[in-house]
Amino acid sequence: MDTRTPAPESSPWLPFESRRRARDEKREAVLRTAVQLFLEQGYHRATLNEVADRLNITKPALYNYFRSKEDILFECWVMGQERVEDRITEIESADGNGLATLRMLVRAYAAIMASDFGASLVRFNVADLSEPNQKITLAGKRRIDRAFRNAIKQGIADHSIKSCDVKLTAFAILGALNWVGHWYKPGGELSPDQIADDFAIRLTADIAKQLDKKPSEKKAAKPVRKRPSR
Amino acid sequence: MDTRTPAPESSPWLPFESRRRARDEKREAVLRTAVQLFLEQGYHRATLNEVADRLNITKPALYNYFRSKEDILFECWVMGQERVEDRITEIESADGNGLATLRMLVRAYAAIMASDFGASLVRFNVADLSEPNQKITLAGKRRIDRAFRNAIKQGIADHSIKSCDVKLTAFAILGALNWVGHWYKPGGELSPDQIADDFAIRLTADIAKQLDKKPSEKKAAKPVRKRPSR
């Protein structure tokens, strides 16, 4: 009977906590459903009724968790951005020369782009967000851009990367990466990790000073990591 | 009096022709205005009333030239696609090894991406088009993809390009190029031609066999062409 509620009288917080957790889980379930629908049909064609339907609830129930449709859109973006920023922070705090850092960034970012929340970073239209939220997304983009540029700059400084135009180099790399969010479909020939590993070499091959084996002709080069994505 | 109508009785076709020309010009003016608005605000936020306002006409007048809003969207896409395909045909019929062809493709495609109709190719949501039109755009994308892959294949065959994974190489290059359509804003530091020339070298540097001067550190490398874009 009390097997699943451990010492209920001793900790009145546990129920509260578990309740908050359940709430957060539902909130996230909404976001997962919404982001999929938004990616499939586009933000405007996707209706809140359909989001609710997929969750086996009704539209007004969504308003227990979000203030508006735009709020849902924004929170989807936040989910993706948080993942990216977490990885950036992690990578920047690790040691390694500029080239190594850049390659870790490429690998991490590519893998995220092959996920729904990651793709939402580049497939959603900024104009669909409120003014303040647009500012936030802009700051987020700058944060990502800065991380890549810093790695390149560092690489030039520590001679692991050839001298190059930092801005355009970052644009080219981020462009190729962002585009993953547009073409990657789960279930294709390449896994996110394969793409990530391949791109880490491919997109840095021209600016890397030490020359390493280029991606092999048929398949991705480096051993595939196991972490499942998406 | 008859100064502007040259020999009206001898050629009853001229008035008709000039009338058709005027109509086509108006049609194109609608598209130019629409594509700008769609890019600024997104397809769904942009209203036909606003398109019409900018042209100093009223909404129903638009229906003299287009069947629906979706039709306008599609025709914008067609404008961009035609420009790309024209250049591709031109480049493919020229001679030169695979690398040279690839670089011409990159240069041409980058410049187009920095134009409104070009950007519409990658900024519009395919889901906003009708089923048949979606098929057409898909075929168009394949055509572009094929051109790039063929150039790479040819380059590998004629030894101007290193052996590499053709598909992923094309993805990376086209990704960086398509992204131009997202970040390029006229009036920035770099002109479309500067970007085009720089990317032609930059995006092919790692797979080119003969080594050439990499893009210089500060600015775009090759001499800037004069043709005004956008």
Next chain:
DNA sequence: TACATATATTACCCAAGGGTAATAAAAAGT
């Protein structure tokens, strides 16, 4: 002048869908 053809306007329709009010059902707390 009369006629025909485009081309434009005004005034309207109406479906879609985001959002809310009132209320019921379920869960938690006491």
Next chain:
DNA sequence: ACTTTTTATTACCCTTGGGTAATATATGTA
């Protein structure tokens, strides 16, 4: 068991904006 709080439902409102019908106005034609 009784109360309170959360969470969900039904029923509805109402703006927005694509699209159309009826009609006027040029523009060219006979």
